Amino acid sequence: MIANSVFSLLLIYLYATLRRTHGCCISTQTDPTPEKPKRIMHFKSKGDEYYTPSNAFEEIKDLIPKGVILDPFNNINEPKSLHSQSFLKDLGREVVDSVYNPDTDENNFMDNDGFAWDVCVSNPPFSCKKDILRKLFSLDKPFMVLLPITTICCSYYIEMTRNINCQIIVPKKRYNFNYHLDSKRNCSFDCVWICYKCELECTNGVMGGSM
Numbered sequence: 001m002i003a004n005s006v007f008s009l010l011l012i013y014l015y016a017t018l019r020r021t022h023g024c025c026i027s028t029q030t031d032p033t034p035e036k037p038k039r040i041m042h043f044k045s046k047g048d049e050y051y052t053p054s055n056a057f058e059e060i061k062d063l064i065p066k067g068v069i070l071d072p073f074n075n076i077n078e079p080k081s082l083h084s085q086s087f088l089k090d091l092g093r094e095v096v097d098s099v100y101n102p103d104t105d106e107n108n109f110m111d112n113d114g115f116a117w118d119v120c121v122s123n124p125p126f127s128c129k130k131d132i133l134r135k136l137f138s139l140d141k142p143f144m145v146l147l148p149i150t151t152i153c154c155s156y157y158i159e160m161t162r163n164i165n166c167q168i169i170v171p172k173k174r175y176n177f178n179y180h181l182d183s184k185r186n187c188s189f190d191c192v193w194i195c196y197k198c199e200l201e202c203t204n205g206v207m208g209g210s211m
């Protein structure tokens, strides 16, 4: 009985220590994970066909670093998935015309090497966010990607950003996405913009650090 209690206390202490050491760091040191990103074919999940409302881009428009934007996540068979590139162009930005073809695998983001771009701004397929984040960090260029807020609590994210200075933009209101089969769906979770090398000033709504 006493041994059980001592063991439980030890576990709680270990857990608290781990949370503290993982959660505290804001570092400017850049050390992208050496693990190679997996190559992904089309993710083929209809759960990935949720499209970004224009207000999501309007909200961050003044925070996007200068230069050519890559918004690589779309699908030639899903015309609504290309609207995000138009929204970014409507904001006066130059956007690479990259269209992913899942049938031929042309412009698969995981192969991304054919375009010249300065900053990646996109809403990736959530079903493989871990591999996409790994690929993005390995490219070591500025990015702003829209992902569920729970991503920042995932052990792989904590591991990937251990020595990396990421910033997070918390939207003023929860975004509702457009689903490929109908127009609007109420989203049951919050998303944030995870930003890397964007040198955001810390103001209301922008949190520094990787926690």
Ligand SMILES: C[S@@+](CC[C@H](N)C(=O)[O-])C[C@H]1O[C@@H](n2cnc3c(N)ncnc32)[C@H](O)[C@@H]1O
Pocket (backbone or CB within 6 Å): 040, 041, 042, 043, 044, 048, 049, 050, 051, 052, 071, 072, 073, 074, 075, 078, 080, 081, 082, 083, 084, 085, 100, 107, 108, 109, 110, 122, 123, 124, 125, 126
């Ligand atoms: C969450 S949706 C975002 C679509 C659009 N860019 C937007 O913001 O509304 C993600 C899109 O990425 C596409 N996709 C899946 N695998 C991909 C890959 N390997 N490379 C590029 N796009 C991919 C999906 O088919 C889907 O259309």
